[in-house]
Amino acid sequence: MTEPAPWQGPAAGAQGAPPAPLPNAVQTAAANPAGAVLWPRPAPSGPPAGSRGLQLKVTNIILLCVLILVTVGTLAFFAASLGVNVFLICGALALIPLGICVATLVWIDRWEPEPVPALIVAFCWGAGMAVITTLVLGSWVQPLLIGNAPAADADMLGAVVQAPVVEEICKGAGLLLLFFLRRRTFDGPVDGVVYAGLIAAGFAFTENILYFGQALEEADGAAGGLVGIFIVRGMMSPFAHVMFTAMLGMCVGWAARHGGTALVLGAWVVGLLPAMALHGLWNATSFLGASFFAMYVVLQVPLFILFITGIVLLRRSEAKLTRARLADYVASGWFTPQEVPMLATGAGRRRALAWAKSFAAGAAMKEFIRLTTRLAFVRQRLIVDARTGGPASAARFREGQARELELLGKVVEVRRALLASHAAALPRR
Template structure:
């Protein structure tokens, strides 16, 4: 006998789930292929423009700040990991599509801005106005696309920050190759000039593009919690405005306000980064509380025990559970159980908010079925170990 289902209504109509998931899977694969093709095109363009030595050397150097960014985003994403395919697409969009858009439209937009701002120096227009505007629009379009093609997983502020951050990291990776190569080619050899640019961009400010684009992801993540296309449009507009403003401030700080980079860095950039870290930590705690609240509803309906809810809603409880399951070779099923339960809690939250009820009710049913099977495999592994 199965426990009572806490959802008000289960979908028993419409297209079968397998067909809906299959069509969505085909679309996501096609998008991945298209984005990968654009990245390949950008790579070939840079290889031809910079030369093989500069491209390869500076590409290796650019992997260091990229790794720093991805490690930070992995920490943010640990509670409810996003699908790898979606993260790969986000990176490809940042490193390929957004770069291509910037290269294609940057000069045209700059000419328009020069006409509109005739008294502003050309270098200020290009650096402080055009670059932030074009680059944030190019990156932000990728975040907006993910809202629609990954709507089952793009369900809150942290999801938006992670997807947007990966897009920003991809864009920064290519931009760093360009900046490092410019320093190398100008100096004619590896030396202080390349080292200085690497330290400033790669070590002192690797998260710059991540932070700018994260503003778009944060705003969209808040917007998608409740239904309505108007909320998404408003969220995108607000997030884009914040991203462009932050980018303008970043690029214009040295040129227009401060003469000393390190003074600007420690007085302005370090506090902003600290504020961002504090905000992410708060959102992680909020997501843990939400997990406990929603799983407690399933506990009351008989789907979970109180002990399971306690385990699933704390980081320490999850670590202990994975360690316990490793004793009988069931680390994989335990991680699957944790992942499915977290997805279930967030799906339940979407149902409570009235977002896409038909799709989310079907996903809720599927997750409950998967959880039941995963729990059975865990119990069988534990019993086999005792025997």
């Protein structure tokens, strides 16, 4: 027998249907911390929203194609340099740490998944464009560093200073690009970590191929050197680059949630500092010889544990924010009190999906969860823009209001489809 709806309660009616939106809900301000009226006002003048959306989609498609071509071209160049056989061997090995990183980042992104094309853009920026710009920019920076510090060890200077500065700037440029392209859905620190992490994972993938190929060349084709560097880079530190650039992603994501463009640009500059510092610290340990493994255990392992702890806390904060913002809509009738915990907790979502799958409506429930989570983050952005003030914030606020109303309409449609499927699955008397 079909289970009752997870949101069923006294206000839901006999079959678990939430109340329809109040007729005057659009004119009613739901409670919110900022005390701002966040319901739609007249749309701003300018090109139609659909026109802007189409232009943005075309831009994203062109960028995606360009970055894919750049990535393929970069890998083809290194294949020609290393030799096809060596490239295939090293590429296969580099796929192992890449798979570990991508699987972890996808898990981190589960609460409010980012669009797949945007994730591909992030990876391709790291694997292609960031590698090329690093090589070009590094060729300019290296002579300057050596010229200003002639007595310093050139290898150590390059590893501890040049590589962290140049690589993190080049990777970070891709994160900044994604912020401007995905500004409407770049919602917080977790988004920053996911985008930055995929950029870094792509960069590490290409870099690992080069390091593995270099190890084979130096060992005259013997496997010993390759195994050693694979253990260090592929197994002991697959998340190294991800951790470095994720620090930048956290800062940019925090700024994206709490302010406008100026705050994001400032956070980008500030976030480069811990990213460069961690990168330089990791590279410095490679010059410790026998002490490397001791430093790895004493320093790098605790840093990794702190990083994982931070990610878990960030994911919890996303759930807390979702619950708070969806609760804003209860008073005006868009959601019932029973729906909020169903949509804003992991356990509630699992029960809701299990219920929906009992009558073959799992896909609709997933869409319902996705839309409501997006709605919660859009509302949070509205609250921030209402507090910020200024012409730019006012423009974003008006655009956000239109997006909020659009999402509310979609939520109502999906809910009706879910309940219709549930009613159709009930046994007829």
